[in-house]
Amino acid sequence: MSSQLNIPSGVVPEPLLSVRNLQVGIVGAKRLVHGVSFELHAGATLGIVGESGSGKSLTCHALLGILPTGLAVTGGSALYRGADLTRLNRRGWKPLRGTRISAVFQDPASYLNPSIPVGRQLAEALRCSLKLSRSQARERGLELLKKIGLRHAEAVYCQYPFELSGGMLQRVLIAIAVCAGPELLIADEATTALDVTVQAEVLDLLAELKRELNLALVLVSHDLAVVAQVCDQVIVMRHGVIIEAGTTAQVLADPKHPYTRSLVDNHQEYGLERFLEREMEDA
DSSP: OOOOOOOOTTOOOOOSEEEEEEEEEETTSOEEEEEEEEEEOTTOEEEEEOOTTSSHHHHHHHHHTOOOTTEEEEEEEEEETTEEGGGOOHHHHTTTBTTTEEEEOSOGGGGSOTTSOHHHHHHHHHHHHHOOOHHHHHHHHHHHHHHTTOSSHHHHHTOOGGGSOHHHHHHHHHHHHHTTOOSEEEEESTTTTSOHHHHHHHHHHHHHHHHHHTOEEEEEESOHHHHHHHOSEEEEEETTEEEEEEEHHHHHHSOOSHHHHHHHHHHGGGTHHHHHHHHHHHO
8 A cells, every 4th residue: 555655744756657748650650649747646646548549548658668660659748656667677567567557448358367266366366476375365466356246256256257247357356456555556547448437436436436546547548537537637639739737627628729528418318417517515
């Protein structure tokens, strides 16, 4: 679990993650992400919004050091506690990825071994990251499955991925992602493939884990209603560029860019209006 920092009164804490002029492109050719910059503090939540091809997922993959073959960071930096994530090699990433920095993606089934029960996969992650014994890992794994809201955790522990629903698989993947108590969690379209009810449950789970673990959360989505439910800050991307940024309430209630306005208008029917009404009542 991430520790709370004792910050003296009047002192502004350093950001946990500071991204400056990040650029991603095809090696020797076209640039796809153009100068993305933002800061994220411990316990804060940032939404990255944009339609398919906007560069939001490439930005996150660059932060995780998992860009597809042929793509590379071509400029800028991403400082995490003073270490530039864009310059880390495999050895440099070893103490960070899956422990201090974790991720959850859109299709959980593709990240789980279909031939191994999900409980054993969670236990293996616990053993690798926390150096637990087999019995300790099993006990902790069952605790995590219960914590993330899975009923009959003992039965789920022994089930294979194909025996679980998409929402249950996503919860298992979240359990694996947070099992080592990371400081930063990147959720890249983590609720896109889920139906509306399950999506809301997973978002509630992420919000609860953020509060309990003091997680810094980056939530990537094409859905403004999803971001409105969870995020403190939001950046809107289009064609690899940030076109608008600010607090979620500011950007969604009073969008300045025509593209952001079109996204807000197109998502009104999916529940965004309820968020805007709540913000107006709280103001």
